[in-house]
Amino acid sequence: MKIKPIIGISGSIIVDSSGNFPGYERSYVNNDYVESVIRAGGVPYIIPVTDDEELIKEYTKNIDCLILSGGHDVNPLLWEEEPIKELGETFPKRDRFEFLLIENMLEEEKPILGICRGEQILNVYFG
Template sequence: MKKKPIIGISGSMIIDEGGMFPGYKRSYVNNDYVKSVIEAGGIPFIIPMNNDEEVIENQLDLIDGLILSGGHDVNPLLFNEEPHQKLGGIYPERDDFDFKVVKKAMNKNMPIIGICRGHQVINVANGGSLYQDLSLIEGCYIKHNQGSLPSQATHTVTVEKDSVLGGILGEKTYSNSFHHLAVKDVADGFRIVALAEDGVVEAIEREEKPLVMGIQWHPEMMSGVDKGMMDIFKYFINECKNK
């Protein structure tokens, strides 16, 4: 039997605010990432957050592809801006971890998908920038932080037909939405491949192989009810088999 590809999912840290151990740190990822990888034919491998470069290097040697998970706002100092009044919570230690992970993974030429924060990290780590809040984008009118169920699609996304994502989803799809930052200047070597109807960037792809893709919405939350979102993970895992 051919070995299934091992997919690393970047972890985060949650700090208990009550209970028996207030202030206690726990490494985690949301389970939808794990479920999506398994259902798409891969083996999930959670990469615990740490800042030891040798450890990260060895963690990446164990995997065939990388998913950068969602979470905190990206520190604007990393793209040479001071924090705006509407910036949310940042976690510099996680920024350091994610930047090391994505840069080392790209150096190893492995397929990468970044989701929500992960999409933004890919852009900033490669020299791009972000809007620190959607209110700073002229013409932005869509509700991008929905108040409905995680798996519920709430707005339209137009996808470039000649992109990898367009080949998976077609030229139009419907996404869920949980963000208030967005891509501003796109990193060199990447291009915008999906937009919301108000012009907010919904996906980017690297122009050369292997696949490095950022997706602003959360396909892992929709993959159990939406074939197209599951197909994103299936395509990605197939790329990891062939790397």
């Protein structure tokens, strides 16, 4: 029996602006990532944003591969640049979260795929 790979997908947080719970934070990832992993034969796991380093270690131990998903702009202060007026919204907590994911995936010697923002955060991480 072939075992399907567990593919972690870095999530983000969106603030609900409508419905019964405006102002609530929701963990999410765009469904295209989930569907793409399924079509490729993997089992998608959405990894919610956290600053708990032990929890991040557990996430990386339990997945076979990581997709760093798209989203907010990466904070330019991470590579010692000043923000410019064209900069979109940044999410420093997610920047730190994904740095820790990358660090732990490297320790585990597991592959990482960066898409859009994910590719950018990899480039910043590696200088």
